Amino acid sequence: MPIHISPGGLHRQRDWSCQQSAELYNVQNWGGGFFSINERGNVQVHPYGQPGPTLDLEELEQELEARGYELPILVRFSDILKQRVQQLRDTFAQVIRDLDYQSHFVGIYPVKVNQQRHIVEEIVSYGGPEDFGLEVGSKPELLGVLAVLDSPDALIVCNGYKDEEYLDMVILATKMGMRAFPVIEKFSELHTVIRLCKKHGVKQPIGVRAKLASRGSGRWEASGGDRSKFGLSVAELLRVQRLLEKEGMLDMLQLLHFHVGSQITNIRAIRSAVQEAARIYVELAQLGCPLRYLDVGGGLAVDYDGSKTNFRSSMNYSLQEYATGVVSTIKEACDDEGVPHPVIITESGRALTAHHAALIVNVLGVTEFGKEPIPDPLPEEEDSAPLEALMRVHNDLTRKNVQESYNEALDIRDEALSLFNLGYLTLEGRAAAESIFWSICTRILHIVREMPYVPEDLQGLEKLLADTYICNFSVFQSVPDFWAVQQLFPIMPIHRLNERPSRRGILGDVTCDSDGKIDQFIDLRDVKGVLELHPLDGRPYHLGIFMVGAYQETLSVLHNLFGDTNAVHVSIDPEGGYRIEHIVKGDSVTDVLRYVSFPPDRLINRIRRRVETAIRQGQIDFKEGAHFLRRYESGLAGYTYMV
Numbered sequence: 250m251p252i253h254i255s256p257g258g259l260h261r262q263r264d265w266s267c268q269q270s271a272e273l274y275n276v277q278n279w280g281g282g283f284f285s286i287n288e289r290g291n292v293q294v295h296p297y298g299q300p301g302p303t304l305d306l307e308e309l310e311q312e313l314e315a316r317g318y319e320l321p322i323l324v325r326f327s328d329i330l331k332q333r334v335q336q337l338r339d340t341f342a343q344v345i346r347d348l349d350y351q352s353h354f355v356g357i358y359p360v361k362v363n364q365q366r367h368i369v370e371e372i373v374s375y376g377g378p379e380d381f382g383l384e385v386g387s388k389p390e391l392l393g394v395l396a397v398l399d400s401p402d403a404l405i406v407c408n409g410y411k412d413e414e415y416l417d418m419v420i421l422a423t424k425m426g427m428r429a430f431p432v433i434e435k436f437s438e439l440h441t442v443i444r445l446c447k448k449h450g451v452k453q454p455i456g457v458r459a460k461l462a463s464r465g466s467g468r469w470e471a472s473g474g475d476r477s478k479f480g481l482s483v484a485e486l487l488r489v490q491r492l493l494e495k496e497g498m499l500d501m502l503q504l505l506h507f508h509v510g511s512q513i514t515n516i517r518a519i520r521s522a523v524q525e526a527a528r529i530y531v532e533l534a535q536l537g538c539p540l541r542y543l544d545v546g547g548g549l550a551v552d553y554d555g556s557k558t559n560f561r562s563s564m565n566y567s568l569q570e571y572a573t574g575v576v577s578t579i580k581e582a583c584d585d586e587g588v589p590h591p592v593i594i595t596e597s598g599r600a601l602t603a604h605h606a607a608l609i610v611n612v613l614g615v616t617e618f619g620k621e622p623i624p625d626p627l628p629e630e631e632d633s634a635p636l637e638a639l640m641r642v643h644n645d646l647t648r649k650n651v652q653e654s655y656n657e658a659l660d661i662r663d664e665a666l667s668l669f670n671l672g673y674l675t676l677e678g679r680a681a682a683e684s685i686f687w688s689i690c691t692r693i694l695h696i697v698r699e700m701p702y703v704p705e706d707l708q709g710l711e712k713l714l715a716d717t718y719i720c721n722f723s724v725f726q727s728v729p730d731f732w733a734v735q736q737l738f739p740i741m742p743i744h745r746l747n748e749r750p751s752r753r754g755i756l757g758d759v760t761c762d763s764d765g766k767i768d769q770f771i772d773l774r775d776v777k778g779v780l781e782l783h784p785l786d787g788r789p790y791h792l793g794i795f796m797v798g799a800y801q802e803t804l805s806v807l808h809n810l811f812g813d814t815n816a817v818h819v820s821i822d823p824e825g826g827y828r829i830e831h832i833v834k835g836d837s838v839t840d841v842l843r844y845v846s847f848p849p850d851r852l853i854n855r856i857r858r859r860v861e862t863a864i865r866q867g868q869i870d871f872k873e874g875a876h877f878l879r880r881y882e883s884g885l886a887g888y889t890y891m892v
């Protein structure tokens with residue numbers, strides 16, 4: 250019940266608290282401790298963890314808009330990135346000390362996860378060049394990274410398909426003093442490496458990727474296993490060893506790599522893959538391969554829903570358990586056979602970058618469903634029986650008869666539709682039947698929400714009656730994994746969290762694609778079909794889509810020509826306040842049209858000619874022509890989203 254209206258017109262409710270919002274949206278559990286709700290009812294960011302300096306996300310949004318940066322805005326918190334890099338490095342270092350492991354840890358960031366230069370540079374600088382290197386999976390990534398990494402101590406692991414040009418570049422980079430390891434993924438790459446090494450007169454340190462029988466767990470489980478796309482079978486690994494030995498180049502083989510998939514939800518799957526790889530490592534070492542590095546790939550998961558389970562959006566282990574699992578398993582396998590402990594490399598990408606970025610979007614409007622009032626009086630119909638029957642169901646509805654009322658209402662609505670199709674019910678009559686039907690459903694839904702057990706037939710009602718909140722973003726551009734693989738992201742309002750979110754909605758984006766919507770949300774026990782949201786009150790309403798720092802930008806699609814969003818890198822002053830480190834302007838309309846070969850000059854010339862013709866033919870006057878051209882030109886220079 251509204252108790253007062255603040256000067257800004259905001260309705261506050263006594264029966265709802267920020268604490269209830271925190272529980273509803275489960276903020277403490279998915280956010281890795283980086284997010285909470287403050288007493289103003291806004292989401293705040295704790296880039297150094299809790300307690301610690303904070304930044305109010307809604308206030309930041311208002312200040313960014315005041316500076317002229319339009320929504321949607323991707324906000325990157327450099328300090329969160331730093332925390333994640335240091336947590337990974339320090340946790341491994343600690344576990345290595347605790348277990349008396351006789352080597353060290355190197356983190357390798359796979360740039361495919363987010364190739365933005367600032368992020369790549371920040372990760373390497375936060376980790377330190379000896380402790381953090383980069384992984385590339387293609388020639389373009391290699392060329393970018395070779396220029397960015399200028400420390401001779403930093404490791405570059407080169408994965409992916411490699412042609413001669415790629416391998417030649419790696420070998421010459423090694424000759425120039427860089428530490429790049431091409432990882433052999435197909436046998437034919439080895440022949441090319443051997444030939445190029447002979448040509449350049451060098452011994453190039455190389456790695457091999459093993460195809461493990463062990464699989465990951467979760468959505469990307471199929472990336473591993475015997476039939477996985479990448480890597481060498483054990484028989485091929487033995488052939489590599491023999492060929493290198495025959496060529497007198499066995500000393501080049503220094504690294505064993507595997508990757509069983511991203512977002513591994515179950516710690517047992519990690520342990521079993523590491524165990525298999527460690528056994529291969531030990532056997533190869535005993536065959537005389539001077540291996541020094543064991544690279545366990547990526548896969549360290551992120552708890553997107555905060556449930557701490559092996560559900561696909563979650564993980565049933567902590568970073569500490571991950572590091573302990575990896576280090577202890579390798580140590581045991583090596584100790585059993587007296588093989589020296591290798592340097593442990595991880596290629597974690599998602600776990601480093603996911604938390605640090607959040608997309609802020611504004612709601613443009615709400616489409617309410619089934620809210621047409623029942624006409625009073627009901628329209629006069631030749632056959633008024635269905636309307637009267639529906640009204641009877643409507644008026645007699647109680648907690649005790651919800652299920653049968655629902656079934657009866659469905660039957661009568663079908664009957665009304667048949668009568669309409671046969672010409673016995675008018676359009677007005679059909680509209681009235683639908684209004685009564687939806688009103689019955691809405692009343693049933695209110696009853697059902699209070700019931701401890703919801704009959705199966707009625708479980709879909711919530712979704713059926715949900716509002717659609719139209720938001721200023723493109724699913725395909727900003728959360729492509731939701732569309733492609735139903736990856737869930739934490740989503741919630743970033744303000745008004747001291748008000749009861751009394752509506753239930755799904756999110757529609759601004760593309761004209763029916764897949765351009767988000768209708769699955771994180772839930773502690775399951776997946777929710779609707780999100781609790783606030784009714785619009787005439788003022789801007791902002792939602793945050795969190796944990797979008799991994800993969801989303803890279804995989805984004807220019808559907809409907811909605812381009813990159815504005816992005817700001819924010820860092821927080823430990824003494825209070827924040828600094829905007831970099832601003833990356835989103836694509837303009839000109840940018841996206843250029844991607845699809847529409848040169849702006851030619852477009853403007855054509856439009857100009859068209860305007861001249863229209864003026865000559867008297868369709869528009871000079872002023873309208875000038876106005877149209879101005880709009881066209883400013884549209885080309887403008888943001889691709891709604892402003």
Ligand SMILES: Cc1ncc(COP(=O)(O)O)c(C=O)c1O
Pocket residue numbers: 359362384408508510511512546547548549596597598599600
């Ligand atoms: C070879 C390789 N290394 C590392 C990664 C990064 O994995 P994640 O982001 O799950 O840590 C991937 C991505 O799937 C990969 O293919």
